[in-house]
Amino acid sequence: MYESLVEEAKKARNMAYCPYSHFAVGAALLAKDGRIFTGCNIENASYGATICAERVALGKAISEGARAFVAIAIVSSAEENTPPCGICRQVLVEWMPEGDVVLWSKKAGIQVEPMAALLPGAFLRASMKEQTKEG
């Protein structure tokens, strides 16, 4: 079902800029309108400025007007599947709380995880409902 999305993530992985970790990651984000946005990790000499492939793909998508997503495929250079980091889980759940996270590696093959299962009890927009000072 997500084979072609995984292929796009593999292509994006080839663009990774990872001279420090040599850990290449590619992501492909499928929008509800059918468009696919890809991203790769972009490292920086100031390590904290590094951005993950998932957030690069999402940034491209949002800046191109996409607002609803079905799934994101993530492929790395590791032998095992690479799950999204905590920051990416938080960013992804904002945009695809009911979406699928699709992991792939040569060894493990395709693994589909519901976004909701990867970040239970997520902090969402609804979590910010106006509160009175009295609580």
Ligand SMILES: [Zn+2]
């Ligand atoms: Zn991440």
